[in-house]
Amino acid sequence: MQLIIWEVEALLFAFAAVFIIQLLDGTIHTRGLLLDKDGTVSAVRVQMLLATIAAAYEYVSQLMKNPAQFPQMPTDWLTLFGGSQAIYLGRKLYSTWFRKKA
Amino acid sequence: MQAHPYMTSLQYLEIIVGYLVCGIVAVFGIVLVWRVASDGSLADLLDDPDSGKASTSRFQLVIFTFVVALSFFLVVVSNVKLRQSGGVVTDTGMPDVPGGVLALLGISASSYLVSRGITKSGNGNGSTFEAKTEVKENTNEPPPAGRI
Numbered sequence: 001m002q003l004i005i006w007e008v009e010a011l012l013f014a015f016a017a018v019f020i021i022q023l024l025d026g027t028i029h030t031r032g033l034l035l036d037k038d039g040t041v042s043a044v045r046v047q048m049l050l051a052t053i054a055a056a057y058e059y060v061s062q063l064m065k066n067p068a069q070f071p072q073m074p075t076d077w078l079t080l081f082g083g084s085q086a087i088y089l090g091r092k093l094y095s096t097w098f099r100k101k102a
Numbered sequence: 103m104q105a106h107p108y109m110t111s112l113q114y115l116e117i118i119v120g121y122l123v124c125g126i127v128a129v130f131g132i133v134l135v136w137r138v139a140s141d142g143s144l145a146d147l148l149d150d151p152d153s154g155k156a157s158t159s160r161f162q163l164v165i166f167t168f169v170v171a172l173s174f175f176l177v178v179v180s181n182v183k184l185r186q187s188g189g190v191v192t193d194t195g196m197p198d199v200p201g202g203v204l205a206l207l208g209i210s211a212s213s214y215l216v217s218r219g220i221t222k223s224g225n226g227n228g229s230t231f232e233a234k235t236e237v238k239e240n241t242n243e244p245p246p247a248g249r250i
Contacts, residue, residue, distance in 0.1 A: 003120075003121075003124050004120075004123070004124050004127065005179055005182070007124055007127055007128055007131070008127070008131075008175065009179075011127075011131040011135065012172065012175065014131075014135045015135060015138070018135060018138055018139045018144070019144065019168075022139075022142070022144055022145075027142050027144065027145055028144050028145060028147050028148060029145060029146065029148060029149050029155075029156055030148060030156045031155055031156055032153075032155025032156050033148070033155075033156040033157075033158060033161060034158070035155070037153075045158045048158055048159075048162065049158060049161070049162075052161070052162040052165055052166075053165075055166075055206065056165055056166065056169050059169060059173070059203075059206070060169060060173070063173050063176065063177075067176050067177060067180040068177065068180040068181055068184055069177060069197060069198075070173065070174075070177055070197060070198070070199055070200050070203050071200075071202075071203070072200050072202050073200070073202030073203055073205070073206055074202070075202075078202060078205050078206060078209070081206065081209055081210075082209050085159075085162075085209055085210075085213040088158065088159065088213070088217075089213060089216050089217060089220065092217060092220050092221075093220050096220050096221065096223070096224035097220075097223075097224065
């Protein structure tokens with residue numbers, strides 16, 4: 001049993017390493033991740049990225065307190081994350097439809 | 103009291119099958135990691151197929167999928183270690199995924215889906231139209247001499 005755990009851990013670390021290395025050396029494209037269509041930095045995308053990182057960090061920190069069971073994600077965090085996504089989608093909808101028609 | 107001979111054979115069989123599964127998982131995993139690392143198949147992991155640039159909604163979906171998948175593995179391993187050390191484990195089967203985690207994944211995935219829908223619908227009335235017009239304009243040009 002211990003062998004399969006080590007094996008899967010090693011594979012997961014290898015996958016994570018490949019992902020991080022390719023992200024850093026540019027193999028995985030991140031061009032335009034935070035940019036708007038006109039090439040400027042988009043505040044909506046930045047806030048969504050920060051909300052994503054914050055929610056993921058909160059989830060992992062809750063998990064580390066008791067790794068034997070999944071953490072109960074607080075409703076406040078879900079609201080924050082959902083609100084951030086709603087802002088992003090609202091902005092995207094506006095820039096795709098309404099601003100084009102105007 | 104002696105152990106039953108069939109019991110010993112079954113135990114051997116269990117160990118052999120266990121090592122076989124370990125070997126298959128190892129070979130499969132090594133090949134997968136090697137191919138992913140060598141052929142750059144993760145290159146467009148974050149790309150939006152329509153705009154060609156990295157998509158924020160796709161990025162957050164990737165992050166949460168990784169985080170929840172890794173946490174699932176961590177929870178299972180922790181339960182196994184607890185059981186081996188004689189600790190109290192509340193559930194005996196697969197761990198229960200609470201509603202909050204499902205909601206988090208649901209928000210993330212539906213956000214990506216809606217984002218794609220908006221982009222697609224926008225392209226249907228915008229850039230695709232422009233692209234079609236461009237193609238039509240190009241068809242009015244005379245064909246190259248060598249292809250008549």
